[in-house]
Amino acid sequence: MSQKGLVIKEKIVSESPRDHLIRKERFPHIWCPGCGLGTVLKCYVEAIAASSIPEDKHVVISGIGCTGRIAGYVRLDSYHVTHGRPIAFAEGMKIVRPDLEVTVISGDGDLVTIGGNHFIHAIRRNVDINVFLVNNFIYGMTGNQMGSTTPLGAKSSTSPYGCPEPPFNLPLLAAALGAPFVARWTTLHTRQLAEAMKKAFQVKGFALIEIISPCPVGFGSYNELREGKDYIKLFLENCIVDHSADLNKAAISLRPGEPIILGNFIQREMPSYHDFELEVFKKAGWLK
Amino acid sequence: MSLKIIREPINKYIQKIPLGLIHVIPERCKECGYCIDLCPKDVLTVSEERNIKGYRWPKIADGKASECIACRMCEWICPEFAIFVVEADRREYE
Ligand SMILES: Cc1ncc(C[n+]2csc(CCOP(=O)(O)OP(=O)(O)O)c2C)c(N)n1
Ligand code: SF4
Ligand code: SF4
Ligand code: SF4
Ligand SMILES: [Mg+2]
Numbered sequence: 001m002s003q004k005g006l007v008i009k010e011k012i013v014s015e016s017p018r019d020h021l022i023r024k025e026r027f028p029h030i031w032c033p034g035c036g037l038g039t040v041l042k043c044y045v046e047a048i049a050a051s052s053i054p055e056d057k058h059v060v061i062s063g064i065g066c067t068g069r070i071a072g073y074v075r076l077d078s079y080h081v082t083h084g085r086p087i088a089f090a091e092g093m094k095i096v097r098p099d100l101e102v103t104v105i106s107g108d109g110d111l112v113t114i115g116g117n118h119f120i121h122a123i124r125r126n127v128d129i130n131v132f133l134v135n136n137f138i139y140g141m142t143g144n145q146m147g148s149t150t151p152l153g154a155k156s157s158t159s160p161y162g163c164p165e166p167p168f169n170l171p172l173l174a175a176a177l178g179a180p181f182v183a184r185w186t187t188l189h190t191r192q193l194a195e196a197m198k199k200a201f202q203v204k205g206f207a208l209i210e211i212i213s214p215c216p217v218g219f220g221s222y223n224e225l226r227e228g229k230d231y232i233k234l235f236l237e238n239c240i241v242d243h244s245a246d247l248n249k250a251a252i253s254l255r256p257g258e259p260i261i262l263g264n265f266i267q268r269e270m271p272s273y274h275d276f277e278l279e280v281f282k283k284a285g286w287l288k
Numbered sequence: 289m290s291l292k293i294i295r296e297p298i299n300k301y302i303q304k305i306p307l308g309l310i311h312v313i314p315e316r317c318k319e320c321g322y323c324i325d326l327c328p329k330d331v332l333t334v335s336e337e338r339n340i341k342g343y344r345w346p347k348i349a350d351g352k353a354s355e356c357i358a359c360r361m362c363e364w365i366c367p368e369f370a371i372f373v374v375e376a377d378r379r380e381y382e
């Protein structure tokens with residue numbers, strides 16, 4: 001039926017088409033205006049909707065922090081575990097229940113500062129989990145202390161004159177440890193991020209996506225990024241997509257004129273922990 | 289031969305430009321401005337009204353009613369699941 005002559009207006013509604021995948025009764029969520037975490041959640045939900053894996057096979061594990069709250073907003077089986085330990089929890093879950101699609105979504109402080117050792121060893125073992133690491137360059141929830149991802153010279157509550165340490169170059173670290181899938185996107189690159197998440201679900205082994213995300217209220221307030229739009233400007237001006245980038249040069253400085261390199265950097269097939277484990281089980285005579 | 293003739297697409301008469309119908313959930317909006325700033329067609333602006341938390345949600349700007357091309361940039365970037373777009377056939381409306 002034709003609607004010709006109708007005045008088109010925005011329609012006021014109370015539910016979104018993806019509400020069946022979020023705990024809508026807890027919305028609006030706790031994140032600040034302009035925080036990138038809601039967009040990370042949106043991309044994850046879109047990736048799930050577009051993936052061929054049934055919703056009841058997806059599991060989310062988060063640690064502590066603003067990012068850690070994601071586990072409480074997905075309408076999936078989800079676990080909010082101790083600080084720094086979601087990767088350890090996820091490894092156990094995947095080993096016991098290999099039929100599940102296990103995804104860790106947690107913060108930079110949680111996963112590579114407090115929980116850095118689990119990160120390193122899970123990649124070395126090549127356990128088949130997805131890690132979506134939200135890097136806002138800071139310990140957000142506890143009051144904006146610097147951590148291992150804070151760029152050299154960036155300010156924070158514990159580095160008011162500038163961070164005196166260079167940060168982790170996470171794609172290089174994960175690639176060096178043998179991860180079969182390594183990507184980095186920002187929350188501005190929503191479709192690319194959701195595509196990368198979909199790819200990560202298909203990977204047999206450890207899949208890392210580093211997600212650069214605005215924290216205008218925390219990190220941003222110390223570093224002239226006080227509003228979401230300041231981050232959008234930063235991303236538009238500095239991001240370069242290069243899937244075959246030299247990862248030695250992929251560290252993030254946030255200095256003007258120095259690029260933030262994005263892409264699906266590593267996509268390769270590697271034997272996973274579960275292959276090694278099968279071999280051992282066979283030798284031990286535990287498998288018929 | 290003029291350039292204009294060369295550049296006319298051969299499927300001009302069957303090609304359709306999508307029309308987006310914008311849907312908003314006012315109580316979820318936190319007025320971050322992402323949807324407004326990132327819309328490639330400048331379709332959106334802030335409403336005059338405020339929600340219970342004091343934020344002004346997005347509405348269609350004057351004269352932009354049929355400009356939305358349903359690219360869904362606003363929907364993807366919105367951290368609050370507060371805006372989404374349903375695609376319609378432009379020819380049905382114009
Ligand atoms: C064992 C333990 N140590 C410290 C804390 C305090 N703590 C809570 S959240 C947090 C920072 C989390 O930072 P990040 O993972 O980057 O998350 P963000 O808030 O930035 O998203 C810290 C240190 C804690 N809850 N438990
Ligand atoms: S403090 Fe930063 S990371 Fe935490 S909710 Fe606010 S903007 Fe987001
Ligand atoms: S992006 Fe979402 S939260 Fe931000 S102003 Fe638009 S509708 Fe509101
Ligand atoms: S769908 Fe695209 S064109 Fe339409 S309002 Fe959203 S951003 Fe603008
Ligand atoms: Mg953080």
